[in-house]
Amino acid sequence: MKLTTVRTGNGATSAAVQRGDVWELVAADDVGALLNSPERDEILARPTGSLPLGAADFAPVVIAPRKILCCGHNYRAHIAEMGRDAPEFPTLFAKFADTLVGAADDIALAPSVSALDWEAELAVVVGSTVRHADRDEAAAAIAGYTVANDISARDWQNRTPQWLQGKAFDGTTPLGPVMVTPDEFDPAEGARITCSVNGVLRQSGSTDDLVFDAAHLLSYISEFTALRPGDIVLTGTPSGVGAAATPPTFLGAGDVVETAVEGIGMLINIIGKDAS
Amino acid sequence: MKLTTVRTGNGATSAAVQRGDVWELVAADDVGALLNSPERDEILARPTGSLPLGAADFAPVVIAPRKILCCGHNYRAHIAEMGRDAPEFPTLFAKFADTLVGAADDIALAPSVSALDWEAELAVVVGSTVRHADRDEAAAAIAGYTVANDISARDWQNRTPQWLQGKAFDGTTPLGPVMVTPDEFDPAEGARITCSVNGVLRQSGSTDDLVFDAAHLLSYISEFTALRPGDIVLTGTPSGVGAAATPPTFLGAGDVVETAVEGIGMLINIIGKDAS
Numbered sequence: 001m002k003l004t005t006v007r008t009g010n011g012a013t014s015a016a017v018q019r020g021d022v023w024e025l026v027a028a029d030d031v032g033a034l035l036n037s038p039e040r041d042e043i044l045a046r047p048t049g050s051l052p053l054g055a056a057d058f059a060p061v062v063i064a065p066r067k068i069l070c071c072g073h074n075y076r077a078h079i080a081e082m083g084r085d086a087p088e089f090p091t092l093f094a095k096f097a098d099t100l101v102g103a104a105d106d107i108a109l110a111p112s113v114s115a116l117d118w119e120a121e122l123a124v125v126v127g128s129t130v131r132h133a134d135r136d137e138a139a140a141a142i143a144g145y146t147v148a149n150d151i152s153a154r155d156w157q158n159r160t161p162q163w164l165q166g167k168a169f170d171g172t173t174p175l176g177p178v179m180v181t182p183d184e185f186d187p188a189e190g191a192r193i194t195c196s197v198n199g200v201l202r203q204s205g206s207t208d209d210l211v212f213d214a215a216h217l218l219s220y221i222s223e224f225t226a227l228r229p230g231d232i233v234l235t236g237t238p239s240g241v242g243a244a245a246t247p248p249t250f251l252g253a254g255d256v257v258e259t260a261v262e263g264i265g266m267l268i269n270i271i272g273k274d275a276s
Numbered sequence: 277m278k279l280t281t282v283r284t285g286n287g288a289t290s291a292a293v294q295r296g297d298v299w300e301l302v303a304a305d306d307v308g309a310l311l312n313s314p315e316r317d318e319i320l321a322r323p324t325g326s327l328p329l330g331a332a333d334f335a336p337v338v339i340a341p342r343k344i345l346c347c348g349h350n351y352r353a354h355i356a357e358m359g360r361d362a363p364e365f366p367t368l369f370a371k372f373a374d375t376l377v378g379a380a381d382d383i384a385l386a387p388s389v390s391a392l393d394w395e396a397e398l399a400v401v402v403g404s405t406v407r408h409a410d411r412d413e414a415a416a417a418i419a420g421y422t423v424a425n426d427i428s429a430r431d432w433q434n435r436t437p438q439w440l441q442g443k444a445f446d447g448t449t450p451l452g453p454v455m456v457t458p459d460e461f462d463p464a465e466g467a468r469i470t471c472s473v474n475g476v477l478r479q480s481g482s483t484d485d486l487v488f489d490a491a492h493l494l495s496y497i498s499e500f501t502a503l504r505p506g507d508i509v510l511t512g513t514p515s516g517v518g519a520a521a522t523p524p525t526f527l528g529a530g531d532v533v534e535t536a537v538e539g540i541g542m543l544i545n546i547i548g549k550d551a552s
Contacts, residue, residue, distance in 0.1 A: 067372055072438065091436035094370040094444075096343055098501055112499055131446075156500065160367035162348065162439060168370075169500045170407075223388055224432065224445045225374055 003144065004178040005030040007057040007102075016051065017044055018178070023056050025049040031179055032062035032230030035127050035143050060100035060175040061146045062125060067231040068095040069221055070121075070150055070167065074236025076209050081239050090212045090220055093163050095150075095234075098170040103177035103265070106272030107151055109253055110169055115154035116251040116271065119237035120195035120203050120259045122187060123148040124214045125179050126231040130222040138218035141227070144179040145187065145214070147267055148234050149195065149259040154243045154250070174259065174267040175232070185263050187214060192262040193238060198255055202245075205238025207261065212236075279420065280454040281306040283333040283378075292327065293320055294454070299332050301325040307455055308338035308506030311403050311419050336376035336451040337422045338401060343507040344371040345497055346397075346426055346443065350512025352485050357515050366488045366496055369439050371426075371510075374446040379453035379541070382548030383427055385529055386445055391430035392527040392547065395513035396471035396479050396535045398463060399424040400490045401455050402507040406498040414494035417503070420455040421463065421490070423543055424510050425471065425535040430519050430526070450535065450543040451508070461539050463490060468538040469514060474531055478521075481514025483537065488512075 002018040006025070015034040016023040024047035028034035037043060072091040073079060079086055101107065109116055127143025151173060157166020185191070187207035195203035212220070217233050227233075242249040251257065251271045260266040278294040284301070291310040292299040300323035304310035313319060348367040349355060355362055377383065385392055403419025427449060433442020461467070463483035471479035488496070493509050503509075518525040527533065527547045536542040 069440075087436065089435040089441075091438050092440050093438045094372070094440055096370070096501055110500065153500075159365040160363065161437070162367050162369045164345075164368050164370055165365075165497075165500055170502060221441075224386065224429075224441055225372055226446060 001181045001184065002178045003031050003034070004056065004176065005059040005061055005063060006051065007059050013059045013063060016056070018053070021053055023051040023053060025051065030059065030063045031125065032065060035229035058103040058177045060102055061179050062175070062230045062232060063100070064097040065230050065232045066228060067225070068097065068234070070095055070234040071212060071217055071236045074211050075205050075238040076211055077205060078239035079211070086211050090217055092221065093167060095173060096168055099168060099173040100175050101171050101173065101269070103174055103267045105174065105269060107174065107257065107269045108169060108171035109251070109271050109273060113153040113155060113169065115243070117152045117154050117242040118195050118197060118202065118251065118257055119150040119152055119241055120193050121148045121150050121234045121237050122193060122207050122261055123175060124218065124233040124235060126218065126227045126233070127229055129226060129228045130218055131226040133219050133222040135215050135219050138222060139215035141218060142182050142214055143229070144181045145185050145264060146176055146179045147259055147261045147264050148173060148175045149257060149267060149269070150234055150237060174269045176267060177265045180264050194260050195240065196258040197251065202242070203238050203240035209238065210235055277457045277460065278454045279307050279310070280332065280452065281335040281337055281339060282327065283335050289335045289339060292332070294329070297329055298326040299329060301327065306335065306339045307401065308341060311401070311505035334379040334453045336378055337455050338451070338506045338508060339376070340373040341506050341508045342504060343501070344373065344510070346371055346510040347488060347493055347512045350487050351481050351514040352487055353481060354515035355487070362487050366493055368497070369443060371449060372444055375444060375449040376451050377447050377449065377545070379450055379543045381450065381545060383450065383533065383545045384445060384447035385527070385547050385549060389429040389431060389445065391519070393428045393430050393518040394471050394473060394478065394527065394533055395426040395428055395517055396469050397424045397426050397510045397513050398469060398483050398537055399451060400494065400509040400511065402494065402503045402509070403505055405502060405504045406494055407502040409495050409498040411491050411495050414498060415491035417494060418458050418490055419505070420457045421461050421540060422452060422455045423535055423537045423540050424449060424451045425533060425543060425545070426510055426513060450545045452543060453541045456540050470536050471516065472534040473527065478518070479514050479516035485514065486511055
């Protein structure tokens, strides 16, 4: 099953489920609200309208997750390339919901940022509450997978030992276009994850190359904090970021960033001026 | 003016304002809801009940801030003691609302944590929305000040380069007991900030020793993300944490942690078992 969140005009949004060649809208404001509802199945069974697949204006799949956690240093090939050992524990940081934009929205480039970089990521959407969960419980709590780009202001990220300020610019993290449920998508089967900038392939990895997979991350995180329906976990980025290029290469206004995970979909975002 | 949030039974809470020797309850679920209401002044003018000052069961002053940002390395005396230079930029990380507990609540000690440490902090409560704010605009957006203890699991904090996992254990960050408005409390006048453990003074600093003061932090943060009413900024801790003691000293079940800022109030929290 593929779920998404679409804009329906006047600032309103709706969760939607793909059936054949249409998006069927359902009575929930977004996928987050749908996942939080005890009537999830009944809501999905009673569509309130429909849209042709090509007509969707995607909002972030979950509009306002209460928690977004991100894992760094998580692709084996990237870690080996950097000459590092595989980490014993996941490196985790947080993002705010204000960072999120839709699959075709512009990405905000703030005037104070001089080194905006790309990070294609597989993202996990939490479907049920987990706390102190073992691996099996964590796996069972995965509602599905989507695509993110953890666009990073490297200049701000590297100002201090903590990355948050380079990862938390409002309007910089596209999330979508759809969430695919685990019965239809299994990262362990090795889906290709890519990022292209202006048509040039910059990142290409496989989702079976993660040091810490989705179930491991959810279980680990649940040791210190509860995860709830609609929370998002970004699983890290493969090699090929702009900061590691020779010479380092960053994003400028007008650049087109295409971020894809095979079997889920593609984000196509243009770097725009910061309008906030 | 002193505002707080009190528990009123059956899981309910209410914002309250101190008038004479009572807390007058007002029609908002917590200080966060009060600050978010356009009828803030009218709500404060029409109390719905009252409590003797000593009878309050304090919830976190703001129960569910959308954003909690924390600054590390921010007291000059502590930085000098560590032989470091004053930083050019604030080191920032995030916390989740689930970390918060009330001024007299137990602090959760998870079985997996072996190095629980204290960090007395002055906390800022945001009163109006700020984005790309200069120093004066940021100062005008401060609703008030409260006390926090950024209790940290040093073992988890130091597992990886990013501190989040040691700072985000649910139920570990007391926030309160009250918020004092800026007309009655000015950190630049040098309020004493202290942390005692089992009656032994461990930290003692002055709020005029901050490298980055509250207005500076709000202005800086607002460059990358919007701050809104009820958001919280923790301003860092003075010297004297347990990890820096000889030998390093950490918290165990039953320990009593007293965290105070002169002119605001005191948190008294017992280290308890993690009940979540």
